[in-house]
Amino acid sequence: MVRQKGEFQIRWRTDLPYKWAIGKLAVKYFEELKKRKIMGSKCPKCGKMYMPPRGVCADCFVEMTVNDMAELSRRGILEGFTVVNYPFVDPNTGAMRPFPYGYIICKLDGADTYLMHFCDETDHNKFKIGQRVEVVFCDELPKDHESYRPELKGDIYDIPFIKLLKDQEK
């Protein structure tokens, strides 16, 4: 925060730990993610495939359980994008979110809803809605990449970002 001339400020840092129950389906999702599987949940009534998975179909109000979960492709279609280019405090870390970064929604093959995530591309001219995209796992990255991790841990950063596929990779 910028201190203006003559302004009095009090600053402090504090940890604010909390617990968040993610639900049975999300637990299953992250367990399967460690095995490099991306799981959605399919409504037993209307067949809509939700990604991320969740407990109730928004259209039918029918409950979905871990038995309704099925694997999705790691590839999909780019449905929306931007390149975030402004500073703000990230409430998940308490620090400034690094920018610029690519921010997209994509529909993985087999899913009926969209996944919101980072993209490693920051040149807005490179994005084309409708093009193919692919999920990237952290252990597949070069070792000197900032998002590299030697193994999957079962958290959201196992997939640090989604990459744009070049035309020939369709």
Add this chain to the structure above:
Amino acid sequence: MDHFEGINFSELWTGIDACGFYLKPIVKIATGGTTGSSLGICGYYNIASGIYDKVMVVGWEKLNEGGATTGIITAFDPVWERPSLAGALGPLALMANIYASKYGVERSMKAAADVVVKNRSNAANNEFAHLQMPNITTDFVMSSQMISYPLRLHDCCPQSEGACAVIYANENEAKKITDNPAWFKGVSTAHYYTFGTDEKMYNLPTATIASKKIYKKLGIKDPVKDLDVAEIYEPTSWAELAWCEALGFCDFGQYAKLLDDGVTQMSGELPVNPSGGVLSTNPIGATALVRFAEAAIQVMGRGGKRQVPDVEVAMGMGFGGSLWTELCILGKDPKPLR
């Protein structure tokens, strides 16, 4: 709003200290971007139900304290949504790109800049507007800094500090206060949200649902003809394109033509945002109430330099974080519209 300034019990400062409501019944309403329109609708319900004769409704925001983008992110799912979500502008930019890919990038970009020029030029007629840029041009807008492609700095609303207060009264009390009140004809609310990206929502389906509901209720066949002025909630220039289409002012993808024909200009058939809109002033907790209040000001003929001539019927719109829409339609004549 508590969420943005990181404070609690804000109703005590505003209600008792600032407004002098000591020993009066006070209720705090905070629904994100729609806070102002939720307040506006609840004020109407309080009077229409007969519980109270007179109610004062206040919306306010001090965005200099705290951070709105950070506050907005905390409203979303910590596991799936928060890591990549960039407050309101990231998703609004993403939706703008979906709009552009459907209706043409160049055309939409030019139309978006036209929206900024229209609204900021209107703001120059409104002494309460935050940004005063009377000589703004499309070139100036289209060469400003890129904030989140395709949104440039001047495609975005400012962060404002401000407040708005509206007095509501029943039929008997209103006559004692003014000879010329604005009458509520109807209100409408629509929600459509289950999870961040289940739908693309770039064309704000809740605006379509809410507006169809209220038009049907009031017998409005063609909003451009039947409404005299609209104050809509446009946090970005691109939002005015897509959302005016969702409100039925024209077909999807056709708002650029409406702008070209001057329909939504001050001199047009349906001026949109004579006040300068959200693009000129955005104290979030007050913003949607300002839309309702500006609609009332137009109906009451108190707009001064921003007054549209002969307003009989006006619409105000609120929009909020989970992409919901709230509408009110106000009229000069106390009799029902149909």
